[in-house]
Amino acid sequence: MRAGRRAAVGPWAGRIAGGVGTALGTALGTGALYYSTILPDALRVGLAVAFPACMLGAGWLRGACARHGVRAALGVMAGVWYVTDPPRNDRVWAGEYAIPADTWRTGDVIHVRNVRNFRYRTVNDYLPAWYDASYDLNRLDSVDLVTSYWAGENIAHVFLSFGFSDGQHLAISIETRRQARFPYSTIAGFFHHYELFYVTADERDLIGVRTDVRHERVYLYRLDLRPEVRTRLFLSYVAAIHDITRHPVWYNTLTDNCTTGILARAGARLRYRLDWRVILSGHTADMAYDMDLLGPYDAKRYPDYAALHAASRIRRAPGAVIGADYSTAIRQALPPPEGPG
Incomplete structure (x- = not known):
């Protein structure tokens, strides 16, 4: 009986953890894009809208591998962009x-x-x-x-x-x-x-x-x-x-x-x-x-x-x-x- 409960709880725990991770990653990626210094502003806002839309849209794909693969790829691309985004001294400052x-x-x-x-x-x-x-x-x-x-x-x-x-x-x-x-x-x-x-x-x-x-x-x-x-x-x-x-x-x-x-x-x-x-x-x-x-x-x-x-x-x-x-x-x-x- 206990083994059966563990087997039933396991998949749900994984789904919940995966959902929380996806939500957190989506929020961070969206924030990073929206508050970035990308020009023009229309591109910055557009990317901030497109990123969560793509993360959400991946949930409609058939097969767990496809869903996880697309989301992982989006996350990696966002992460690589973020860590290579250089600070600058030549902007138009207040x-x-x-x-x-x-x-x-x-x-x-x-x-x-x-x-x-x-x-x-x-x-x-x-x-x-x-x-x-x-x-x-x-x-x-x-x-x-x-x-x-x-x-x-x-x-x-x-x-x-x-x-x-x-x-x-x-x-x-x-x-x-x-x-x-x-x-x-x-x-x-x-x-x-x-x-x-x-x-x-x-x-x-x-x-x-x-x-x-x-x-x-x-x-x-x-x-x-x-x-x-x-x-x-x-x-x-x-x-x-x-x-x-x-x-x-x-x-x-x-x-x-x-x-x-x-x-x-x-x-x-x-x-x-x-x-x-x-x-x-x-x-x-x-x-x-x-x-x-x-x-x-x-x-x-x-x-x-x-x-x-x-x-x-x-x-x-x-x-x-x-x-x-x-x-x-x-x-x-x-x-x-x-x-x-």
Whole structure:
């Protein structure tokens, strides 16, 4: 009796597993085609419609071998196309991603071409501007973690800002490089839709647009890093900025995003790179706190992460303007680190 039940269950289990696999493969293939960069758009959309139609139509073929063979062939073709689909730097980009930064080194001085410094009138109305600057590694004395929330507590944009003893700050944000023809889409980030981009900017641009124009909730924390670690972290960004101008890479919401890039360059242990807070980026600062990377702050005034988080929000006075003293102004009311770091 038991043997008979096993024999009856076996084929059904196989069919269910096969059906789930086919549905998942069809969904992934359709998403990859729809969110691809194929031109013209009519071809992209047409392929995204044709692929699931062919996968579904294969179910009407006689014989399991024919059905499975056609679907396998379609899956292989889609897979080969996907893994050989190259990222590029020569697309028509949205204005804020049009001009990438580049870097080079002379002794202990890092030169950066095209530091972005947009002046925003509104979210979508801005005056584009870039400048060139040089940064002395011997003056690098701080690294700040910035988290910016626009809806809820679970999702935030995360980036770093490097401070120098001569008053300079260089903010670097790992972002999607969006084409002008596409609106932003979270789902698209799971596929080959965006190239990865290092927004290398003045704090008045990268932080200022969030505090004063978009009115997001922005938090700034000092990272507790040894001088050699600060330098190594900064140089890893400098190298990546240069490399990506010659060898573009795809952005991926899961594996190559704003949080994973920071963790990889900070040499985080594997368990933190696999932490759920990597995906729910609004908890990145909480994770950094658990890793003993924040501060050092006064333990009596800020006994836990909740207290530190509440005190670390950048609060702008009504009518405040983004001026030359912006970097100093936003830090005046924030928790001061207790030591060099």
